[in-house]
Structure formats: C-alpha cells, structure tokens
Amino acid sequence: GGSPTKNNWSIVMDVKFPVLSAFTGLWETDALASGDGDFFIRDDSGAGTFGALGISGQYNGFVNADAWTRIAVTVDSTTAPGTYTLNSYVDGVFVGTSTTGVAPGGREAVKSVLHLFTDDDGETSAGLVNSVAYYGEVLSETAIVSLGGPAAAGIPAAANQVGRWNFDNNLNNAISGRAAMTAVGGWSPAYVSESIGGSPATVLSFPAFDNTQALDMPNQATPDDLGVATTTNTWSIVMDVKFPVLSGFTALYDTDSPIEGDGEYFIRDDSGGGLFGAIGISGQYNGVVNADQWTRIAVTVDGSASGGAYVVTGYIDGVLAGTSTTSNAPNGRQAIDEILHLFRDNDFETAAGMINSLAFYDEVLTAEVIAALGGASAAGIPVQAVADADFDNDGDVDGADFLTWQRGFGTASGATNAQGDADGNGAINSADLAVWKSKYGAAAGATAAAVPEPAAAVLAALALAGCVGRRARRR
Numbered sequence: 001g002g003s004p005t006k007n008n009w010s011i012v013m014d015v016k017f018p019v020l021s022a023f024t025g026l027w028e029t030d031a032l033a034s035g036d037g038d039f040f041i042r043d044d045s046g047a048g049t050f051g052a053l054g055i056s057g058q059y060n061g062f063v064n065a066d067a068w069t070r071i072a073v074t075v076d077s078t079t080a081p082g083t084y085t086l087n088s089y090v091d092g093v094f095v096g097t098s099t100t101g102v103a104p105g106g107r108e109a110v111k112s113v114l115h116l117f118t119d120d121d122g123e124t125s126a127g128l129v130n131s132v133a134y135y136g137e138v139l140s141e142t143a144i145v146s147l148g149g150p151a152a153a154g155i156p157a158a159a160n161q162v163g164r165w166n167f168d169n170n171l172n173n174a175i176s177g178r179a180a181m182t183a184v185g186g187w188s189p190a191y192v193s194e195s196i197g198g199s200p201a202t203v204l205s206f207p208a209f210d211n212t213q214a215l216d217m218p219n220q221a222t223p224d225d226l227g228v229a230t231t232t233n234t235w236s237i238v239m240d241v242k243f244p245v246l247s248g249f250t251a252l253y254d255t256d257s258p259i260e261g262d263g264e265y266f267i268r269d270d271s272g273g274g275l276f277g278a279i280g281i282s283g284q285y286n287g288v289v290n291a292d293q294w295t296r297i298a299v300t301v302d303g304s305a306s307g308g309a310y311v312v313t314g315y316i317d318g319v320l321a322g323t324s325t326t327s328n329a330p331n332g333r334q335a336i337d338e339i340l341h342l343f344r345d346n347d348f349e350t351a352a353g354m355i356n357s358l359a360f361y362d363e364v365l366t367a368e369v370i371a372a373l374g375g376a377s378a379a380g381i382p383v384q385a386v387a388d389a390d391f392d393n394d395g396d397v398d399g400a401d402f403l404t405w406q407r408g409f410g411t412a413s414g415a416t417n418a419q420g421d422a423d424g425n426g427a428i429n430s431a432d433l434a435v436w437k438s439k440y441g442a443a444a445g446a447t448a449a450a451v452p453e454p455a456a457a458v459l460a461a462l463a464l465a466g467c468v469g470r471r472a473r474r475r
Helices: 141-147 367-373 399-408 430-439
Strands: 009-016 023-028 039-043 050-055 058-064 069-076 084-090 093-100 127-135 161-165 182-184 190-196 199-206 214-218 234-242 249-254 265-269 276-281 284-290 295-302 309-316 319-327 339-342 353-361 460-462
Touching (some): 009 141, 039 058, 050 084, 050 093, 058 069, 058 084, 084 141, 093 141, 190 353, 214 353, 234 249, 265 284, 276 319, 284 295, 319 430, 339 353, 367 430, 399 430
Antiparallel strands (some): 009 069, 023 039, 039 050, 050 058, 069 084, 127 460, 182 214, 199 353, 234 295, 234 353, 249 265, 249 339, 265 276, 295 309, 309 319
C-alpha cells in the first residue's frame, strides 16, 4: 500500500546563497508545511558567511556564502539496510557522510515531487540557482568528481544511457528499473578477478560461443523505424573487453536471431596468430586492438544517413579508429529488435574473453564524448564523462597543456589531471591527446561541457520563504 517512492537517487545543483541562515534547507520530501527539511547547509560562522552540509546533526565540508558552488548528494538505502546513507560533495570533492532512517519509504524517500529550498519552519535563505540535475540512481564518486565545480553552461547531462552493466558477480543492470542481461545456450557466467589500469576488478569470463550461445542484452532504447516501429537503428555501445587470443574474426555483437545470420561487428585478426586485429564490418576494418589487453571499444550506429546505409564508427580507447558502412537502413543489418546478442556469430567466428563493463546508449555519441570516456578502467564506464584538457588550469587549452601531456605520456596509472590525464582514468595516453585536440583553442569553461545535451544555463533568482507548520524531525 501507499504511494511509490524513490529511495536511491542523486542530486547535483549549482547554487549561490548571498547570506546563509542558521539552517538553509536544500530540499524537502514531505508535502509542503507538513515536515522538516531533509538536507541543509548549517551556518558554522555565526554570521551567515560559511557553513557545512548534512542532516541529523551530521554536517561536513565547507560551503561559502556568496560564492557559486556545485553541491552533489547521493541518497542510498541499500548500503546500510534500514538506513539512508547520504554522501555529500562540494565542487566534486567528497566531504562526508550522514545517515538517517527509516529506509525504504522514510525520510529521504522521494514521492511524486521533491520540494527544493523549502522547510516547514522557515529555515531557508534567498539564493540563486543556475542548474539542477536529478538522477534515479546513486552516482559513483568517480562520476561526481568528473563533474567538478559550477559552470555557466550548467551541469553536463549524461549521454542517453539506457543500459549499464558492471558484471559485479551478476548480470544486473546498474540503472535502476532496467533489465538484466541473460546467458543463453547452456553456458554459465563465471566471475574472475583482473587488474585493469593497476586497480582490481571483478569481471565476467565467457567461452568462445557456438551459434546457439550468447550474452543477451535487452534492447531498452526507443524504436526509431517509422516503417517497422520495433527496431532501433540509431544507437551506441561501449564495452571494456579483453580477449586472450583473437580468432580469425571475433564477433562483438549480432542483431539476428540465433543461427539466422552473420555477426554485425567484428575484430579481424591482422596478425595471423591471434595477437592483434582491427575493428569493423563488410571488409572495412580500422585501428588496432591488442589481444590479452584490456581495451575500451566504442561503436556508434547511425541509421539516419541518406542513401539507406548505416554509418558504423569504431573507437579504441577513446580514439577514432575508422568508419564502416553497411546497407538497408532502417530496419536492416544494424537494427536491434528486442535483443542484442553479444559475442555471438552464426558460423562460430567467436573467441573466449572477459568483459568488465558495458554501456548502451539511445543515440549516436559524438567523438568528443567518446574521447572523454577514454580507455578501460576497473571502475567501468561512467554514467557521464567530462573531459578537461586545461592541465595547467589557466582558463584555456593551448600549447602549454600539450607539453604537460607530452611530459606525462606513458604513465599507466595514478596520474592526475595536472599531469596530463584528460579523461580521468589515471593513465596518460593517446586518448588524452585526442581530448586535447578536440579542445585546443577553447576556454576552460567549454571544457566542462563535454557531454551532449548540456543542462540549460538559466539563472533564476529565488526568493525562498519557508512554510509554517509542525516540526516533525530533528535536523
């Protein structure tokens, strides 16, 4: 019984409060005037000049009054059963954790509306807000760090990611409410430990499939073929994979029903010994994928091009490898119906391998966005990526930043942005150079908006008055 609630979620906001009240409410989950606010800035200066973030007497961090600040909070009801765990970030930096109960369905549960900047007994402040982003999941610290501080362009929107699987001992979808993958054809998923970029990861190991086997990904994108409105013809996929030895052709995916047709995208062994190969389809292969090495492969499929062809573009570790074309768009070779069959082919052109992370998008990702994703990482493919090639933090991307990248080139792990790591994966490589090239000559403010559909930068002055009502809970 009762109304449905959201108990695992995140919020990010770019705000400025000229003067802080003793407590400044950031949100309220109850109906207006019916209960206390559910997250606050507490004035720690005694004069409204700076404060800390939190709830229930657990306050952390430092928020200056009269300064634009990007505040991010994740709400998690699963880490500690029966309790909400709230992690707070200021300008992309983790500042602390607060807990409150009872979960689920309790204090931090969002119903149909989340009331911003209100409180039942007037503990609010006048302020300004430039951008707010709400997520139906608990963002990782990596994702929030990548968002950084406030920007005039607002909080960059995530690409339209409709599926993300991290294979942490299961085939579940990491996006709330989305479907899991399935193992078909009688094989059993096996999970093993690997090191990726110097960090440990749990990954899925799979055999070389026969033509009845596959790792099946449910298609949760929107059908876009007006003629046969059951297929998706414009989409993108990103995967972190490792194949110890390549076959003559190693299938990455197949859109057909089992046994019915050839795979739709392959790694072609160009070494003659399974050591390295190129990615593509229909005789058009590009780039280099090394066997026995973790690699982030991204493929975009555009079925909207004129002439009835699919334009299929491949990327390796964030760097463009090349473009292939194949026919009969829409509803042709690259059209996905209900299922995308991973690593399957009708005539056994497959290889045993491992996968750490896979993300599926209901759009054609841009080269800039894929460059920002960079190479394979133990943390997997992020919800969103923000590329920053202003390594010296002087407000522009220029030759000095290139020299920083050049000095750091070859660092395999543990690198910082100041050392030349543009995509935030800890390594300094050609993917970071690709980001620098795409940003060269740009102001640093433009660097922060490296994902599609940036949030609207509408500056709204808010005169925020609290509602009078009963005090239901302690802050």
